[in-house]
Amino acid sequence: MDKSALEIALGDEAATQLFGEDISLAVRPGDLIRLEGDLGAGKTTLARALIRAMAGDPDLEVPSPTFTLVQSYELRIPVHHLDLYRLADPDEIDELGIDELAGSGAILVEWPERAGDRLPAASLIIRIEQEGGSRRATVSGEPAALARLRRSLAIRSFLRDAGWGQGHRRFLLGDASTRAYETVETEQGVRILMNAPKQPDGPPIRDGKPYSQIAHLAESVLPFVAIDEALRSEGFCAPEVYAADIDSGLLLIEHLGSGSFLSPEGEPVRERYEEAARLLAAIHVKPWSEEICTSADAKHAIPRYDRGAMMIEVELVTDWYMPYATGRPPEASVRGEFLDAWNAVFDRLENAETSLVLRDYHSPNLIWREERQGLDRLGLVDFQDAMIGPAAYDVASLAMDARVTIPAELERAIVQAYVEARTAAGPFDRSGFEEAYAIMAAQRNSKILGIFVRLDRRDGKPQYLKHLPRIRAYLGRALAHPSLAPVAQFYRHHGLLEETAA
Template sequence: MRDGPFDIGLADEAATRRLGEDLALALKPGDLVCLEGDLGAGKTTLARAFLRAMADDPDLEVPSPTFTLVQTYDLRVPVHHLDLYRLGAADEIDELGVEEMIASGIVLVEWPERAAGRLPPAALTIRLDQDGDGRRARISGAAPALKRLDRSLAIRGFLAGAGWSHSTRRFMFGDASTRAYETVEQGGERRILMNAPRQPDGPVIRDGKPYSQIAHLAEDVLPFVAIGEALKTAGFAAPSIHAADIEAGLLLLEHLGSGNFLANDGSPVAERYAEAGRLLAALHGKSWPETITTSQGVAHHVPAYDRGAMTIEVELLTDWYMPYVTGSPVSAEVKAAYVAAWNTVFDRLESAEKSLVLRDYHSPNIVWRDDRQGLDRLGLVDFQDAMIGPAAYDLASLAMDARVTIPPEMERATIEAYASARAAAGGFDRAGFDEAYAIMAAQRNAKILGIFVRLDRRDGKPVYLKHLPRIRAYFARALVHPALEPVAAFCQSAGLLDDTLS
């Protein structure tokens, strides 16, 4: 990983445009980028390619801000494009409000030398110079931004090695974890790029382990490869893997489509949730190994969704959510009472049916494919954290969708679609499953309440707070089951079920 200045060759105009795309996948709000070089060196070409990639619009009109000095674009991250070539005097830069621009998005500056040192420190400086028939880009800047750009350039290299050197790259989404996704297109074919570098372990929480190890979170992309191959072998629609660099955390995946579970008005489509319930019934009707050997001969042990993992997850409620709503930390005595209540409930799971738990089986992670039939109608795209645990967990994840409000009647219909399919196959303990469903629904929603607050408080992602009312309602709905009485009693005594906190 390069942590100092470096230079790269740009053989032609297309290579300069690709650098603009790579830059668009590397920058983040608060970055100021200085573009240096003589007239005709390619600064405008680079800036235009960057803006079109940010907009996901190859035809975006990008007028030169030579006379206006500033052109602002309201994109997924606001971008302020400055051209200081005709700046009258260096002190005019103060009137532009560059620091305010940086606070609101990304700032791209051509001819930064005209500012005579009055610009804030640049995250990156890119100098373009003619180099024979091509160009050479000299890149310097702050270590964090250099690291991000170096990662983006490494992804370009990975794509080239897979035969996709001339592909266009577009941001798809970054989820609540450290993974990010891109759509890449070449010759009319589309694929998905998963960018999931191995993360350093967090602080030790207990038993000498960080949270990720206690909760059995995937630490590299091997689990995704292993579980995906197992799902495909069993007849489910997981994406084919066209290229993989497990050490680097990069996968080039089949694009399964873009259909979702929502109607045009944004409401959930009941039959799609029911169909996803029936797919789970098929999945739970199969036997799953605890160790999966990939086609490359690498073994992955599927961890157990054990009490340690379940407990550390529900503790997110006392660690993050309760302090958020009460304004003060939770005492050791209160936390101990909470964990004791959950342990009483978890005892009831000893006899619950176990199966492969995909762990985040809800609408954002299931692709609806209207032109397909049977199991192929639903594409599965998020399963790297899969475990062997209570089968009911994934149905609770689906029927109490964290990102979509599912009315009680639709939840019941989804459960019935699953239960009917299981009963038809024989040997289904409905009463036992219903109890496990309520327990895992409460467990999942307690966890998510904590995670969404943590994403705001620790990770600076306040957008997740908008989901809290929905998750609180789901949590209260699950606590009605008699099996949850110890946890319900704790929540009642702690005021967590009061209207003022929900």
């Protein structure tokens, strides 16, 4: 047997269904999975479990495509289920449009041997055999697909060690970052699985360091655990961590709910954004240690949101957004002009108030808990990249929500709710805050312009480009503050706030 192959014992029908769920979390567009085995081996049971898991519907009708040959499902990743048992001749496979199906999703094929050599290369080959009253699956395939499946099986093992091995796994979230989230459900309830394996460092780009280190991005799940414990110790609603494997990058955490900051029509709800602003005020009046020792005696030093981190983020404008907006990369002299403008602005942050900066404090990462009161009314779920930096940053992140259009009037109301809460709590430098708010709003929205273009051009995710008009509008608001005059002049001179046809 191939030494790289996997062997999985499937003791009963339930184990086969759980294995189908494990495979579903490893599937990617373009995968072709061959399901091999004799009649009654369990190929259709496995296919059904996989499709139902992808659909998030355990009761989804999944008929066997024995007579239709192909059954397609428009899911998170489209899935095409083929049963070739009745294929009369391998040449008939051409009529099914396999290449087109592979281009639009993933393919599961039962009885693939009936197609001879007419199928594309398989990502995974799963052979199921009966062993007495149980089954055994042998899995081989392409190294990348096998690695994904091994990771999914490692997650199942982690859940088993945590007492949740029989949990039903469903994809929850995962796109723009290296982290992915699942729900895990048993009779005990629902929990969240965070899957955040340590990523290899990218190439050094400055002072021998990769982008992730300069920008102080979390390189393991330890920062999440540390910041989580710090927030919870101060009474804020962050999820309890039930099980952790720091080395593997796996956490099983509390499900805080699914309450949105948006109305059923997709509009921002003023009350919720204002409440989130008041919560930030409560965070910012607390003293935060820059080194955290967790309950497991692990130490995490919260990084400083220093000039190097701020600058490497805004340079995403010259690296990605300017070539997109102007059709050509900027010359060295233009880059120098850009850096000079931002350095002049960053000089003004020298005396800005600093606090714990959660970094992505906006609607996708905030859970509205209608039935709760006080600090428990808002759940916090994304803070592993937290730093110590200008307190105004998170206010700007909230009031200029990257994923939701916040009208100028609502932005002012959100900021006012924060200012009133800070003023009520003690001495507060409103003028200094307003300057820092404008600077960090311009910095953040500049960074996002570059990130969204990078997601399109480098990562093949054009859906992020639809957000650019909103981000440009936010940036225009921020640049109106007098302190940003050098940056505003640069952006306007180079046409960076205008709509592009690129």
